[in-house]
Amino acid sequence: MRYGILSDVHSNLEALTAVLDVLMTERIDRYVCLGDLIGYGADPSACLSRLQALDAVSVAGNHDQACLGTLDVEWFNDAARAAIEWTRDQLSFLDMDFLRRLPLREVAGPCTLVHGTLRHPERFEYLVEVGQALDTLKVCRTLLCLVGHTHLPCVIEYDRARHQLTRLLSRPEELETVTYVDRPDTMRYLVNPGSVGQPRDGDPRASCAVIDTDRHTVAIRRVPYDIATAQRKIRDAGLPAFLADRLAQGR
Numbered sequence: 001m002r003y004g005i006l007s008d009v010h011s012n013l014e015a016l017t018a019v020l021d022v023l024m025t026e027r028i029d030r031y032v033c034l035g036d037l038i039g040y041g042a043d044p045s046a047c048l049s050r051l052q053a054l055d056a057v058s059v060a061g062n063h064d065q066a067c068l069g070t071l072d073v074e075w076f077n078d079a080a081r082a083a084i085e086w087t088r089d090q091l092s093f094l095d096m097d098f099l100r101r102l103p104l105r106e107v108a109g110p111c112t113l114v115h116g117t118l119r120h121p122e123r124f125e126y127l128v129e130v131g132q133a134l135d136t137l138k139v140c141r142t143l144l145c146l147v148g149h150t151h152l153p154c155v156i157e158y159d160r161a162r163h164q165l166t167r168l169l170s171r172p173e174e175l176e177t178v179t180y181v182d183r184p185d186t187m188r189y190l191v192n193p194g195s196v197g198q199p200r201d202g203d204p205r206a207s208c209a210v211i212d213t214d215r216h217t218v219a220i221r222r223v224p225y226d227i228a229t230a231q232r233k234i235r236d237a238g239l240p241a242f243l244a245d246r247l248a249q250g251r
């Protein structure tokens with residue numbers, strides 16, 4: 001079985017289209033989406049349509065919940081809040097209904113899906129510290145735990161028998177193909193595929209992951225896309241220019 005893993009699409013249709021064009025050539029059996037489908041970019045409704053057409057297994061992100069009004073935007077910065085308010089006006093009832101149905105966590109085969117952390121999915125914490133990775137991997141009941149939210153790709157290996165994190169991989173060359181040990185009784189893996197629509201690791205190309213459960217591999221893929229068009233649409237929509245500028249930097 002091959003899973004195509006998407007996260008933090010953030011209404012970037014150009015990035016989503018480029019990623020799906022690549023994944024369509026990779027015999028993906030099931031698509032998975034780790035939240036923040038919308039917010040920041042200029043094509044919220046079109047992105048939701050693409051993801052629904054894929055029948056992707058999805059969880060909710062903080063931007064998805066903020067658009068619904070089920071999460072307070074007081075913690076959002078000015079640009080993010082402006083994007084949420086703009087996005088709300090673009091969504092149909094059907095779009096809203098789709099977002100409302102997204103759970104905070106979900107299980108798909110050997111993968112548990114959550115946007116932030118498994119300890120407190122509803123708090124949308126940024127999983128950036130070793131202690132948080134341990135907390136999430138300790139309560140995860142499947143071999144793989146897929147998270148998004150930070151927009152930073154990584155793979156972390158936890159050996160339950162030794163109570164130790166045994167691998168922390170974040171460099172691009174390390175993430176091209178990671179082989180995991182298929183032992184759900186003793187091992188856990190945290191996988192962050194990076195962000196499709198707003199990468200923040202300094203590489204502006206869209207990021208996604210492919211998990212192959214026959215070969216026991218996780219591969220982080222980087223995909224070039226039409227950044228200039230995504231930027232132009234953001235500016236034309238009257239969204240904060242910063243949201244367009246950052247796409248070219250991957251920050």
Ligand code: ZN
Pocket residue numbers: 008010036061149150151
């Ligand atoms: Zn996000």
